Amino acid sequence: MRTAPCDTTFRHADEEGGLWYIEAVPDRGELIVVKQAELTSAGQLHRYSWEHLEDEHGGLTDQAIDPEEDLLEAIPAEEFQWV
Numbered sequence: 001m002r003t004a005p006c007d008t009t010f011r012h013a014d015e016e017g018g019l020w021y022i023e024a025v026p027d028r029g030e031l032i033v034v035k036q037a038e039l040t041s042a043g044q045l046h047r048y049s050w051e052h053l054e055d056e057h058g059g060l061t062d063q064a065i066d067p068e069e070d071l072l073e074a075i076p077a078e079e080f081q082w083v
Contacts, residue, residue: 009080010065010072017041021083022065022072030064037083045083 008031012020018040024031035049038058048060065072 009075009077010067011075011079012070012072021075021080023077023080024065031067032064033061035080036060037080039083047083 008024008026010022010024012022014020018038021037021039022033023035024033026032035047037045037047039045044057046055046057048054048058050060053060067074
């Protein structure tokens with residue numbers, strides 16, 4: 001199983017108490033999100049990737065991310081894989 005380097009997997013806590021998990025890849029100087037998961041404060045899990053772009057709850061972001069600007073915490077790839 002391939003895992004991403006530590007500096008391309010992130011976590012973010014939102015205002016409602018949910019957690020966002022993000023895997024990104026570098027492309028032309030930007031970090032592009034390829035997988036993301038949202039664990040809501042109610043315990044619901046929503047996952048998005050190129051295989052499942054969107055549903056009634058949301059979708060994979062189409063914006064590049066900046067870990068410092070977006071207040072993202074770098075996490076081990078194993079933690080991202082757990083979700």
